[in-house]
Amino acid sequence: MARIALVTSNAFSRQDERLCLEAKGHVVSFKRDVAKALEAILSDPPDLLIIEKGLERNLDREVISALKNNLQLALMPIILVVSERDIATGLDWDSYQVDDIVSSQATVEELLTRIELSLARSHRVADNNPLTKLPGNSSILKSIQNMLDQGQGHAVCYVDIDNFKPYNDKYGFSRGDEVIRMVGRILVNVVQEHCGNEGFVGHVGGDDFVFHVPKEEAEPVCQDVIKSFSALIPLFLDEEDLEKGYFTSKDRQGNTRTFPLTSLSIAVVPCEKGRYSHYGEVAATAARLKKKVKALDGSNYFIDRRSASSGKS
Amino acid sequence: MDKAELKKRLNDIQSLPTLPPIVSKLNEMVADEDITAVKLGKVIEKDQVLTSKLLKMVNSSFFGFPQRISTVSNAIVLLGFNVIKTLIVTSSIFEVMQASDVGLFEHSLGCATACGIIAKMRQIKNPEEVSTAGLIHDLGKIVLRSELPEEYEAIVREAQEEGLYMRQVEKKRLGVGHGEIGGMLARQWNLPERLVFPIEFHHKPELAPEYKEIAAIVHFSDILIRAVGFGYGGDPWVPGLDHVAWERIKLSKSQMREVIAELDEKLIELQDFTLEIKVEG
Numbered sequence: 001m002a003r004i005a006l007v008t009s010n011a012f013s014r015q016d017e018r019l020c021l022e023a024k025g026h027v028v029s030f031k032r033d034v035a036k037a038l039e040a041i042l043s044d045p046p047d048l049l050i051i052e053k054g055l056e057r058n059l060d061r062e063v064i065s066a067l068k069n070n071l072q073l074a075l076m077p078i079i080l081v082v083s084e085r086d087i088a089t090g091l092d093w094d095s096y097q098v099d100d101i102v103s104s105q106a107t108v109e110e111l112l113t114r115i116e117l118s119l120a121r122s123h124r125v126a127d128n129n130p131l132t133k134l135p136g137n138s139s140i141l142k143s144i145q146n147m148l149d150q151g152q153g154h155a156v157c158y159v160d161i162d163n164f165k166p167y168n169d170k171y172g173f174s175r176g177d178e179v180i181r182m183v184g185r186i187l188v189n190v191v192q193e194h195c196g197n198e199g200f201v202g203h204v205g206g207d208d209f210v211f212h213v214p215k216e217e218a219e220p221v222c223q224d225v226i227k228s229f230s231a232l233i234p235l236f237l238d239e240e241d242l243e244k245g246y247f248t249s250k251d252r253q254g255n256t257r258t259f260p261l262t263s264l265s266i267a268v269v270p271c272e273k274g275r276y277s278h279y280g281e282v283a284a285t286a287a288r289l290k291k292k293v294k295a296l297d298g299s300n301y302f303i304d305r306r307s308a309s310s311g312k313s
Numbered sequence: 314m315d316k317a318e319l320k321k322r323l324n325d326i327q328s329l330p331t332l333p334p335i336v337s338k339l340n341e342m343v344a345d346e347d348i349t350a351v352k353l354g355k356v357i358e359k360d361q362v363l364t365s366k367l368l369k370m371v372n373s374s375f376f377g378f379p380q381r382i383s384t385v386s387n388a389i390v391l392l393g394f395n396v397i398k399t400l401i402v403t404s405s406i407f408e409v410m411q412a413s414d415v416g417l418f419e420h421s422l423g424c425a426t427a428c429g430i431i432a433k434m435r436q437i438k439n440p441e442e443v444s445t446a447g448l449i450h451d452l453g454k455i456v457l458r459s460e461l462p463e464e465y466e467a468i469v470r471e472a473q474e475e476g477l478y479m480r481q482v483e484k485k486r487l488g489v490g491h492g493e494i495g496g497m498l499a500r501q502w503n504l505p506e507r508l509v510f511p512i513e514f515h516h517k518p519e520l521a522p523e524y525k526e527i528a529a530i531v532h533f534s535d536i537l538i539r540a541v542g543f544g545y546g547g548d549p550w551v552p553g554l555d556h557v558a559w560e561r562i563k564l565s566k567s568q569m570r571e572v573i574a575e576l577d578e579k580l581i582e583l584q585d586f587t588l589e590i591k592v593e594g
Contacts, residue, residue, distance in 0.1 A: 035403040036327045039366070042399055043373040059403065066399040181377045182391065189393030193350065228390045235381055 001025040002119055007037045007063075008052035011081045011104040012111060020108045026115070034059045045073055048118060050111075052081040052104070053096070061095060068097040069197065070188075075128060077118035129203040131177055132184035140202035140210050144279050147200075147212055151273040155218035155303075158267045158286045159187065159225070161207040162294065163259045166249035171236070179236050179262065180207060183229065187211055190224045215270050222266050222301035229264045230299060237261060265293045266301035314464070316488050322460060323498050329452075330459050331362035332418055333406040334590045339363075343398050350394040351386075353401070358385040359586065361421045361449045366400060367392065368445075369502035380505045384441040407459070413469070414458070416545025419587050421448050423543040426579045427534035430572050435562060437526070446511040447531050449499070453491030453512070454547055456498055457483070472548045479548045480516060492516050518558040529558035541573075543580055 004026050006012060013030055021028050029046070031037030034055050041049065041063075049067070051060055064080075067073045080098040082091065084105055091101075099121070102114050127136040135143070147154050161167075161183060168176035184201075187209055191199035194217050201211040213221050234242055241247040246258045267289035269282050276282050285304055293302035314322075339356055342348050357363045364385055371388040372379055382388050389397065407414055428447030432440035457465040468482045475482070480490035487494075496513025511528040514521040515535055518528035532555060538544065539551045564572065 035405050038399060038403040039328050039370075042375075042396060043370045044375050057402075062402050063399065066395050066402075070393075070395050178378055178381065185376070185391045185393065189350070189390065193394055232387055232390060235387065 001027075002047035002115070003027045004029070004048050004050065004115065005037065005041055005046040006030045006050045007034060007041075007055070008032075008050070008081055008104075009055075011052055012050070012108070017108045017111075021112065021115075024112060034063075038063055041067075045076055048077045048079070048115060048122075050079045050081060050102075050115075053083070053086060053091075064097060065095075069192075073133075075122055075133075077122045079114055079118060129184075129205065132181055132203045134184055134188070134201055134203035134209075136202065137204060140200075140204065141279055143200045143202065144210075144212060144282060148271060148276055148279065148282070153215050153271065153273050154212040155215045155268050155270040156210065156212045156282050156286070157218060157222065157269070157301075158290060159183065159209040159211070160265055160290070162263045162265055162299075164207040164262065166247070166251065166259045167262050170247055170249040171238075175236060179233075182232055182236065183207075183209060183264070186225055186228045186232070190221055190228065194221050194224070212271075215272070218268050218270065218303065219301075222268060225266065226264055226299045226301065233262055260297065263297075263299040265290065265296075265299070267293050268301055268303040270304065314461075314487055319487060319489065319494070320497060323456065323494070323501060326456065326460060326498065326501075328366065328405055329362045329455050330405045330407045331360055332414060332590060333410055335360050335363070335418075336401070336404050336406050338589070339401045339404075343401055350389045350392075350397055353394075353397055354385050354389045357397070358445075358448070359422055359583075360418065361452060362455060363400070363404065364445065365449050365452055365499070365502065365504070366404070367397070368504050368508070370396070370400065372503040372505070374503075379503055383505045383508050384439070384445050386441065413545060413547065415587075415591055417451060417454060417458075417547060418590070419544025420538060420546045421451055421544070422583060422587070423538040423541075423580060424448070424450060424531070424534045426583065427537050427572070427576055428530050430575050430579070431530050431534060431562070431564070434564065434568060434572060435526075435530070442507060443527050443530055446508050446527050447534050449495070449508065450512050450515045450531050450535060451491060451495065451546070452498060453493070453495030454479070456494050457491060469547060476550075477548075478550055478552065479546075490516065516552060516555075518555055518561075525558075526561060529555075529562045532558050533562060537572075537576070541576065541580070 006028060009032060018028050018030060051063065053060055064078055067076060077099040079100045079102055080096055081104050082101050084103055087103060100114055100118050102111055127138050128134060129136050144156055184203060187201045191201050191211050191213055195213050199211060199213040203209050246260055248256060248258050251257055267286045269285045271282060289302050289304050293300050339353065342353060357367060367385060367388045368382060370376065371382045371391050376391060425444040425448035429440050429444035432443035437443055464486060468479060468486060471482045472479045483490045492513050492515050496509050499509045499512050507524050507527060510521040510524045511531045514528045515531045518525055518532040521528040536552055536554055539546055
């Protein structure tokens with residue numbers, strides 16, 4: 001039972017073929033007009049995309065690379081519909097970062113099997129957070145450990161939202177979820193803008209995020225993240241609270257008290273080559289730093305430079 | 314065509330066309346390696362169709378900020394470069410660009426500019442939101458132009474020949490005016506009510522259930538920009554001023570002088586851009 005978007009000029013578009021897919025419980029949306037299809041895909045992504053090679057204006061390649069470079073959509077499986085000739089001559093898989101191919105001449109049974117395999121595979125690898133669609137704990141661990149093993153010298157940054165629990169209590173879960181999604185989007189976009197595919201963003205869970213970027217990018221990324229967060233957070237607070245500059249909610253002990261407006265704390269652990277060998281050590285340093293950065297008012301980042309220094313916005 | 318049928322037509326609208334020169338300019342920008350999302354935003358926020366598409370996307374269920382985001386700069390932070398780039402690469406254009414399309418583009422841009430100036434003068438917290446409302450207030454006209462081209466032409470012709478406002482002819486032929494049509498689409502696209510109501514009620518701002526002040530500023534700016542003769546709103550008539558709305562946002566004579574001076578200056582700056590659009594068109 002998946003939502004499938006089909007973007008082809010006519011392959012697999014016959015009524016009986018679509019009925020076949022629907023009989024398996026899939027919801028199929030078929031589009032001939034690529035531009036319109038893409039807009040629909042971006043604003044409401046399907047579980048799987050089937051797209052034909054050789055669309056007008058090179059749009060197939062554009063779309064595939066846009067989706068695969070989007071940290072939140074990269075895991076959506078894409079099946080490329082190719083001609084028999086493409087199969088004979090081979091394709092440049094670097095420019096077509098797809099998950100599978102199917103011949104435009106294939107039977108609908110074959111197509112169905114490929115769809116099911118792709119979906120099963122994507123469930124196997126995904127530990128993505130359902131709210132932000134960002135990689136979860138095991139991917140985070142793997143990514144940081146890889147970075148350490150290869151001595152890439154990135155900085156690992158731990159992000160969390162200050163006073164998130166009382167915010168959730170006061171404004172309700174659905175607005176809390178929006179704030180978490182907002183932070184996820186900001187991190188993805190800022191990291192991507194500064195370091196393209198060299199960066200990584202993951203969502204530990206709740207209001208905790210982790211990203212790592214080349215060491216020299218850490219500071220500008222933190223600054224931009226905090227700048228964007230500060231611009232957007234007022235949209236998620238009531239005017240009344242904004243004017244007062246604080247809000248009233250319950251603390252962990254259940255006592256009603258006032259809290260400063262929601263802000264962001266980032267603990268930055270630069271991992272020069274050879275300094276850490278294991279993910280756990282990085283996490284331990286981060287935990288120590290987090291205490292320091294949390295003690296400051298407002299949104300802040302704090303970089304561990306042994307002789308620690310801080311940045312404030 | 315009745316209202317129900319019109320609503321059904323609106324339901325199917327995934328996307329609206331815009332001016333070819335704007336899209337080709339953006340496509341060129343996208344090809345430049347040093348381009349940033351913010352720079353693209355500066356052009357997008359001049360075009361009502363691209364702006365409303367951007368807002369549609371960010372307020373959609375996938376991005377998950379329903380009816381929350383009302384400005385281009387906030388949308389850009391949340392959508393990111395790749396999504397914006399795809400939006401540009403896949404945007405559709407008018408097959409034939411008419412002089413009136415450019416006229417409406419200028420009218421919308423001018424109205425947005427006036428809205429921003431007045432919002433700032435009235436010390437409204439988020440003036441960019443008010444100028445966005447001004448930019449997309451005539452979205453309904455784009456809907457008519459692209460989805461019901463024959464009706465649209467008939468409406469324009471009848472308005473000209475009979476000396477009527479476009480919205481009068483629209484009401485007569487379709488049962489609703491472009492304000493309501495734009496409002497319906499904006500609601501369907503999940504845009505915030507802070508934008509929906511000003512679009513829907515820009516000719517009758519006092520009927521807006523909420524955000525009357527924004528609606529009144531859009532209403533007044535629409536009139537002001539026609540009066541200074543920037544762009545073309547589709548009919549040659551300057552709409553009448555709603556006096557209750559004016560009382561709500563009333564500016565003193567000296568404030569008004571300031572508004573006009575600043576508007577003049579900003580419109581001259583905009584002319585470089587609109588000329589570029591006209592020449593390429």
